[in-house]
Amino acid sequence: MSLIDRHVGFVRALREAGIPVSVAEGLDAAHALRVIELSERESLRAAYAATLVKKPAYRPGFDVLFDLWFPASTSGMHAERAERPIDLETAPVPELRDHLARLLTGGGDQELREFAQAMVGRFGHQPAATPGRQNWFSYSVMRALSPETLMARILQNVLQGQERGGLAERNARRTVYDNTRRFEEAVATDVRRRIAEDSGIERIARSAVRPPLDQIDFLRITKADLARLRREVHPLARRLATRLTIKQRKGRRGRLDFRRTVRASLQSGGVPLTTHFRPPRPHKPELVVLCDTSDSVSSFAHFTLLLTYALREQFTKVRAFGFVDTVDEITRFFVPGADVVEALTRLTTEADMVRFGRTNYGHSLERFAERYGDAVGPRTSLLILGDARSNYQPPALDVLRSLVGRSRHAYWLNPEPVAQWDTGDSVASEYGAVVPMHECRNVAQLTAFIETLA
Amino acid sequence: MFDSPAEVAERLAAVDYLSDDAISTSVFLAAALGKPLLVEGPAGVGKTQLAKAVALATGAELIRLQCYEGLDEARALYEWNYKKQLLRIQATSADDDIFSEEFLLERPLLKAIRAPGPTVLLIDETDKADVEVEGLLLELLSDFQITIPELGTIAATRRPYVVLTSNATRELSEALKRRCLYLHLEYPTPERERDIVLSQVPGIRADLAERLARTVATLRALELKKAPSVAETVDWANTLLALGRDDLDEATVAGTLGVVLKHASDQARAVKELGLPDVADR
Numbered sequence: 001m002s003l004i005d006r007h008v009g010f011v012r013a014l015r016e017a018g019i020p021v022s023v024a025e026g027l028d029a030a031h032a033l034r035v036i037e038l039s040e041r042e043s044l045r046a047a048y049a050a051t052l053v054k055k056p057a058y059r060p061g062f063d064v065l066f067d068l069w070f071p072a073s074t075s076g077m078h079a080e081r082a083e084r085p086i087d088l089e090t091a092p093v094p095e096l097r098d099h100l101a102r103l104l105t106g107g108g109d110q111e112l113r114e115f116a117q118a119m120v121g122r123f124g125h126q127p128a129a130t131p132g133r134q135n136w137f138s139y140s141v142m143r144a145l146s147p148e149t150l151m152a153r154i155l156q157n158v159l160q161g162q163e164r165g166g167l168a169e170r171n172a173r174r175t176v177y178d179n180t181r182r183f184e185e186a187v188a189t190d191v192r193r194r195i196a197e198d199s200g201i202e203r204i205a206r207s208a209v210r211p212p213l214d215q216i217d218f219l220r221i222t223k224a225d226l227a228r229l230r231r232e233v234h235p236l237a238r239r240l241a242t243r244l245t246i247k248q249r250k251g252r253r254g255r256l257d258f259r260r261t262v263r264a265s266l267q268s269g270g271v272p273l274t275t276h277f278r279p280p281r282p283h284k285p286e287l288v289v290l291c292d293t294s295d296s297v298s299s300f301a302h303f304t305l306l307l308t309y310a311l312r313e314q315f316t317k318v319r320a321f322g323f324v325d326t327v328d329e330i331t332r333f334f335v336p337g338a339d340v341v342e343a344l345t346r347l348t349t350e351a352d353m354v355r356f357g358r359t360n361y362g363h364s365l366e367r368f369a370e371r372y373g374d375a376v377g378p379r380t381s382l383l384i385l386g387d388a389r390s391n392y393q394p395p396a397l398d399v400l401r402s403l404v405g406r407s408r409h410a411y412w413l414n415p416e417p418v419a420q421w422d423t424g425d426s427v428a429s430e431y432g433a434v435v436p437m438h439e440c441r442n443v444a445q446l447t448a449f450i451e452t453l454a
Numbered sequence: 455m456f457d458s459p460a461e462v463a464e465r466l467a468a469v470d471y472l473s474d475d476a477i478s479t480s481v482f483l484a485a486a487l488g489k490p491l492l493v494e495g496p497a498g499v500g501k502t503q504l505a506k507a508v509a510l511a512t513g514a515e516l517i518r519l520q521c522y523e524g525l526d527e528a529r530a531l532y533e534w535n536y537k538k539q540l541l542r543i544q545a546t547s548a549d550d551d552i553f554s555e556e557f558l559l560e561r562p563l564l565k566a567i568r569a570p571g572p573t574v575l576l577i578d579e580t581d582k583a584d585v586e587v588e589g590l591l592l593e594l595l596s597d598f599q600i601t602i603p604e605l606g607t608i609a610a611t612r613r614p615y616v617v618l619t620s621n622a623t624r625e626l627s628e629a630l631k632r633r634c635l636y637l638h639l640e641y642p643t644p645e646r647e648r649d650i651v652l653s654q655v656p657g658i659r660a661d662l663a664e665r666l667a668r669t670v671a672t673l674r675a676l677e678l679k680k681a682p683s684v685a686e687t688v689d690w691a692n693t694l695l696a697l698g699r700d701d702l703d704e705a706t707v708a709g710t711l712g713v714v715l716k717h718a719s720d721q722a723r724a725v726k727e728l729g730l731p732d733v734a735d736r
Contacts, residue, residue, distance in 0.1 A: 035486040046479035054631040171668040
């Protein structure tokens with residue numbers, strides 16, 4: 001494959017994986033290729049990243065594709081190896097595990113990658129159904145070496161009689177954990193490279209790249225994604241808070257400061273050239289969040305609770321309410337500085353949100369208006385999060401209408417795709433007629449929603 | 455400006471900025487392709503410091519535009535000197551041209567464009583500015599020129615090296631990002647952070663720097679309100695040196711935690727998670 005074909009194929013693969021690369025950016029990358037040393041692989045990777053990837057969420061996908069299109073080495077073409085204490089081709093497994101343990105406590109990146117490649121070569125292949133072909137797997141490498149079980153031994157070596165449970169152990173655990181992840185990643189990369197050599201890059205590329213974090217559906221989110229999402233949500237909450245504040249401030253410059261204006265005019269012979277204003281009084285937005293915490297939206301609920309938690313730290317006054325078929329105030333679980341995981345666990349055990357266990361929007365709204373109606377006032381923004389699926393119970397539209405009427409703004413975020421609204425027991429458009437409803441299935445859409453608030 | 459990424463790394467290291475492959479390649483490409491460099495990442499990873507280091511390493515003048523909410527054309531680009539214009543009108547006949555160079559007040563962007571020598575233009579915390587400012591920057595960033603209605607277009611005599619920084623509290627517009635090279639800076643790896651500490655704090659022992667870097671990495675992995683920045687790690691190293699401690703044990707960490715963690719809740723959290731002795735007990 002010539003360099004230009006490789007470049008074009010790579011850019012096309014990025015686009016297919018959901019990473020937007022404009023024509024101008026593709027050209028920039030091509031220009032960059034002319035000025036950097038192509039044999040320096042990390043430099044090449046950095047050049048492509050600088051010109052094509054303009055959002056951190058796209059980086060993992062980019063790295064997977066880069067490793068496929070510009071592999072570190074190809075099978076059968078090994079560079080001269082550095083001196084190594086053991087022979088990776090023949091050494092028995094316990095020795096390999098010892099070597100891995102050393103690498104995990106502080107080996108170089110290069111060494112770790114080479115070791116991963118050698119291990120994939122030794123343990124990663126299994127004969128395929130069609131004779132003459134091989135399948136490559138990460139899990140057989142992991143099963144042979146099981147790096148997870150090395151932790152106890154490594155800790156013993158590193159700590160060497162120091163007290164357990166302290167700072168030193170914590171630090172060592174962190175290092176080993178990080179390096180184990182790196183090792184797993186290196187193995188997976190090499191497995192993908194070998195598959196690509198056997199069956200073509202394009203085929204493996206399509207299945208290897210997961211959608212970027214901001215396009216993952218809230219309803220289909222995995223545990224690992226959630227942990228990463230937590231980091232994304234904080235800046236978003238901050239942004240949402242500033243948006244709602246700015247909206248109040250626009251168009252109000254504050255009152256004219258007459259004295260200052262006159263005093264300043266003395267410099268220009270009594271002509272008031274510059275006008276001075278009193279600073280506007282900062283508006284303190286209040287937020288009431290009502291979120292559906294039922295099982296049908298549990299991943300979404302998890303996310304909304306994270307959002308609530310993050311908002312809690314940004315707004316001066318946030319009250320959060322959770323509901324399934326009855327409603328309870330959950331603000332108390334989110335005291336500033338509290339542990340979010342702890343809060344979520346306590347929330348599920350202590351809060352009183354469930355009567356019969358089937359989502360009932362109508363009843364929840366009625367109870368909300370009855371018990372906490374005074375939470376919503378002319379200074380409040382009301383944010384409702386849920387899929388509007390009410391198990392065919394009466395929706396209590398009037399109650400919602402009066403709540404919305406009393407609030408300053410109201411928004412509804414729905415985690416379902418628009419196409420599924422109004423199917424089955426969804427009453428999305430009925431609620432949507434009262435409160436503007438936005439589809440919010442992923443971080444990208446949430447970001448877009450926050451942008452529209454401006 | 456530079457011949458290769460390796461040279462960038464070398465010259466940045468000469469002014470005490472330790473780079474890695476991604477940093478040196480991006481800095482090199484920005485110079486070689488003549489494009490602005492957008493540096494994004496959490497607070498305190500050395501984004502602003504990078505711009506300063508580039509200026510220092512190349513002997514260029516650093517012009518800085520600090521962005522904030524409400525920043526406008528008059529403070530970013532240029533302004534007319536109204537008072538001088540008024541005096542001129544009063545002093546002479548009214549048909550004198552009062553829109554000329556003489557009455558123009560340079561602001562950072564215009565200054566960077568017109569600077570005769572090598573210049574590094576740092577547009578700091580771009581995400582803090584309003585969306586309108588981005589529009590203002592577009593002409594500058596793609597064509598290196600500025601249009602002043604009364605005077606015409608002023609093109610750069612010599613292209614400044616532009617660095618934009620952002621904490622990503624707000625998504626910058628596609629149009630802006632398309633014009634820039636993008637560098638995402640994360641907290642350094644413990645190995646790199648150790649080297650940074652060693653280069654910034656002369657006289658510190660290597661094993662202490664190592665332990666410091668590992669501890670900071672552990673702290674960052676906790677879910678804190680504000681993760682310790684690189685500058686704070688360096689502060690910590692200086693603190694330990696000043697206190698004459700040459701070991702980082704639990705008691706020392708607990709006693710000096712305030713140097714790196716600036717929220718009471720973060721400190722409480724670190725004490726709990728790392729099993730540190732309670733400061734109040736001591």
